[in-house]
Every structure is written in structure tokens, then in C-alpha cells.
Amino acid sequence: MSAVNASRPGPVLVLQDLHKTYRLGQHVVPALRGVSLAVQPGELLALTGPSGSGKSTVLNLAGLIDRPDAGRILLRGSEVQALDTTAATLLRRDAIGFIFQGFNLVPVMTVAENVDYPLFIANLPAAQRRARVAEVLQAVGLQEHAQHRPDALSGGQRQRVAIARALVKRPLLVIADEPTASLDSVTADAVLDLIRAQAHALGTACLIATHDERLLRRCDRVVALRDGVIEQASLPNADYLADHQADHQAGRQGLAA
Numbered sequence: 001m002s003a004v005n006a007s008r009p010g011p012v013l014v015l016q017d018l019h020k021t022y023r024l025g026q027h028v029v030p031a032l033r034g035v036s037l038a039v040q041p042g043e044l045l046a047l048t049g050p051s052g053s054g055k056s057t058v059l060n061l062a063g064l065i066d067r068p069d070a071g072r073i074l075l076r077g078s079e080v081q082a083l084d085t086t087a088a089t090l091l092r093r094d095a096i097g098f099i100f101q102g103f104n105l106v107p108v109m110t111v112a113e114n115v116d117y118p119l120f121i122a123n124l125p126a127a128q129r130r131a132r133v134a135e136v137l138q139a140v141g142l143q144e145h146a147q148h149r150p151d152a153l154s155g156g157q158r159q160r161v162a163i164a165r166a167l168v169k170r171p172l173l174v175i176a177d178e179p180t181a182s183l184d185s186v187t188a189d190a191v192l193d194l195i196r197a198q199a200h201a202l203g204t205a206c207l208i209a210t211h212d213e214r215l216l217r218r219c220d221r222v223v224a225l226r227d228g229v230i231e232q233a234s235l236p237n238a239d240y241l242a243d244h245q246a247d248h249q250a251g252r253q254g255l256a257a
């Protein structure tokens with residue numbers, strides 16, 4: 001994790017005054033017009049807003065998949081918005097876990113192989129990989145299914161595999177795009193509980209784009225976008241603040257810096 005100091009205190013992710021414009025032929029589409037936010041260790045921050053408000057653009061920029069036209073992105077205090085493609089790919093591999101609505105599992109690989117894949121790519125030693133995969137599969141309650149293929153599992157179980165795959169490398173940041181959209185409400189609640197438990201245990205910051213009202217109510221903070229700007233941002237909920245007062249104070253100082 002060369003470009004980033006993982007143990008530095010303060011927010012995991014800071015977005016400062018991000019601007020992004022897409023060009024479609026002659027048309028110029030302003031997607032983000034000055035978005036700033038910070039996500040603290042262990043915090044679940046929900047990003048909401050109508051279709052076209054800029055949620056995916058924020059996720060793509062925070063996930064180092066795309067670059068802003070202007071503004072800064074700090075991961076653990078290090079600026080990352082201008083990294084070249086190779087450095088961004090390595091940082092994404094080591095520090096960021098992704099959870100998608102459609103799970104994106106590899107159908108010909110077993111559950112354990114799917115979860116192991118990020119560790120394989122990162123060249124971790126085999127024994128360490130085996131231990132980590134067993135641990136995370138246990139955490140998501142899927143150890144019995146380790147040798148099954150994804151098509152033998154229910155939707156909720158597949159999303160738990162995707163969560164395990166995102167968390168197995170112990171990322172600083174998890175980016176989730178509508179993670180409960182294809183799940184029934186009981187399963188969606190269980191999936192969110194799982195993300196929350198893991199985020200709190202590992203100090204992982206989670207940035208979650210969602211329209212799902214139940215999920216919004218249960219995240220630590222909600223930021224609503226409209227037309228590429230933040231329309232409304234809630235205060236952190238009381239439970240979260242009680243557990244993370246110090247992180248939040250450090251985060252505010254980090255933002256002011």
C-alpha cells in the first residue's frame with residue numbers, strides 16, 4: 001500500500017470540492033459540481049439521490065476508477081486523484097473493496113476461490129490466503145458452502161460471498177453500489193448487518209450508493225445528492241457518535257487541514 005499510510009488517524013476518505021464533467025459529442029454534462037465529504041473509520045455513509053444526481057460518478061472517483069476534473073481525493077491523508085493508471089490499480093487492489101448490485105462473482109470458481117481471488121492477485125502467501133478466506137467465510141456464515149459454486153446459492157448468499165470477497169483483503173474503504181437492490185428485505189437487513197459488523201471490527205469506511213429506504217435508515221450518515229451537488233447531509237446517528245466521537249473530531253480536523 002505504498003502511496004497511503006494505512007495507520008494514520010482521521011478520516012479514511014476525504015473528497016474535496018470534486019468537479020466532473022462528461023462530454024457526449026457536442027453536449028457537456030456536468031455530473032459533479034463541487035462535492036465534498038469525508039468517511040470515517042468504521043462509518044457507513046449512504047449516498048442517495050435521484051437517478052442522474054451523480055452517485056455513480058462519486059463512487060467511480062472515490063474508487064479510483066475515474067479521475068475528477070478538479071478537486072482532491074485523500075485516502076488516509078494522501079492525495080490520490082492524480083495517480084497514474086498503474087499506481088491507481090495497485091492502490092485499488094490493496095486498499096479498496098467493491099460490492100456491486102449484481103454480485104459479479106466468477107461462476108466457474110467455487111465460493112472459496114471467488115473470495116481468495118483478490119489475495120491471489122495481491123500475491124499473498126498461500127497459507128495466509130487460506131487462513132484469511134476461512135476466517136472471512138466464517139464471518140459471513142458461508143463456511144459450509146466454501147466448495148460450492150455461486151449458482152448453487154441464493155441471492156442473499158451470493159451477496160455475502162461478494163461481501164467476503166470485498167473484505168478479505170481488509171481494505172481501508174468499501175465502495176458498494178446498491179448492494180441490497182436485488183435482495184428481499186430480510187436478506188437485505190442481514191447483508192447490511194454483516195457489512196456493518198465487519199466495518200466496525202476492521203475500521204473499514206463504507207461508501208454506499210442506495211435508494212433503499214431501509215438501508216438509508218440504518219446507515220450512520222446519509223448524504224443526498226441532486227444535480228451534482230450535496231443537497232442535504234444528515235448528522236451521524238447517535239449510536240455511531242457514541243462509538244466514534246474521537247474519530248469524528250479527528251476527521252473534522254483532517255477536513256479543516
Ligand code: ADP
Pocket residue numbers: 022023024029030031049050051052053054055056057058
Ligand atoms: P447516478 O449514479 O446518481 O444515477 P451518475 O453519476 O451516473 O448519476 O450521472 C450523473 C450525470 O452524469 C448524469 O447526467 C449522467 O447522464 C451523466 N453521465 C454519467 N456517466 C456518463 C458518461 N460516461 N458519459 C456521459 N454522461 C455521463
